[in-house]
Amino acid sequence: MTVFFYLLDGISAFFKTFGVELLFLVAMLIFSVLIAGVLAPLGALSWWAGWARRKGNAAGGEATEAETEAEALVPPVILAQPVDTTRPVEHFIVYLSGIADISATFLQAIELGYVNALEEALPSAHIIDDIFAFSVTNVGLTEEDRMGRFWHWMKQINSRPGKAAVFSRIAINGRNMLQVAVSADSRYGPVFNYGTANTIFQNVIEAGYVPGSGMPVTLIGYSGGGQVGLASAQYLKPALDGPLQVISVGGVMSDSAGIDAADEIIHLDSKLDPIQALGDYLFPRRWPLARSSRWNRALASGKLRRIDMGPMLHSGPQGYFGPDAVLADGRSHRDATVALTVELINSFRARTVKR
Secondary structure (H helix, E strand, O other): OHHHHHHHHHHHHHHHHHHHHHHHHHHHHHHHHHHHHHHHHHHHHHHHOOOOOOOOOOOOOOOOHHHHOHHHOOOOOOOOOOOOOOOOOOEEEEEEOOOOOOOOOOOOHHHHHHHHHHHHHOOOEEEEOOOOOOOOOOOOHHHOOOOHHHHHHHHHHHOOOOOHHHHHHHHHHHHHHHHHHHHHOOOOHHHHHHHHHHHHHHHHHHOOOOOOOOOOEEEEEEOHHHHHHHHHHHHHHHHHOOOEEEEEEOOOOOOOOHHHHOOEEEEEEOOOOHHHHHHHHHOHHHOOOOOOOHHHHHHHHOOEEEEEOOOOEOOOOOEOOOOOOEOOOOOEHHHHHHHHHHHHHHHHHHHHOOO
16 A cells, blocks of 8 residues: 555656646557557558558558569559759669658758768769658658547647657657567568568659669668668569668667678667667577577678767767767768768779679
8 A cells, every 4th residue: 555655646746746738748658659559560461451551642552462572562654753864873872760750751950961961972872861761651650541640749749848849759759669660570570671662662763763774772771760771671672683782870670681682781880879789689689699690690791790980879969960079080970970871882882883
């Protein structure tokens, strides 16, 4: 009984300190996380069954068992937008955002700065950044049929100052983190990863990519986007019929089948980033004891490389994309990450493109 009274006192103190609104938000947060946990794999399964719509389509369309093969990824019949032929393109880059993302049209300012810097440093590359990595249908949270209003409300709260914004970020990050778990799951992952690979493939085709042309494609996945990018490589690589590079920026990645498919995998990490380090502990097949796993075989062969970025945090001003935080050599975190990314991309293209 004493514990019960302590619990009541704690709830009462919380209520008096933070007020009704925050207490309500906490309850909504717990409820939304529980619901999201139940629904996480169902989104991919409903799309596979043809019940869910894909962004830009009136209906999801029927999917057959044969579509589990990578060759089932086919170009769209009609290009969604005209291809810019005035600028020669030598490389296609797809950027997949982290778990704070809410839609294909949204990028945090700090991520947008990184993408813009890449575009400036790589004038011959075409960068695609309008893919929502945490939906098999590429439909953003605020665009969902059933939960769209709730996530729109969370987005509004997130943009306001105060304690309530913290709970909004936890809800959005938690929901997307569950989708990362689905991608890494051996049961539901193949369906989810096939769907995201299809989204990526359609977007590069619409941007002018020609399968079999030999033009390299690089997937850059930040945080949870690293897992989605790596896992989609299993289906994307055969469909592109060209060189495929995966760059993870603080990514949390499993021992995915995409490791075998990709031509090169680079994992940018930091000892001060505990989020990316979760992958070392959460996925047993990444443990050093699992020497025969895809991850450890790729590390041993040099196909997968880990590069320490120095004293960088996972996100925020001190993170990999921080424009103001400065390293010992005088470069900002963003400049250092951009410079290394550009070097890796140019090196990969030089080694894989046939002259």
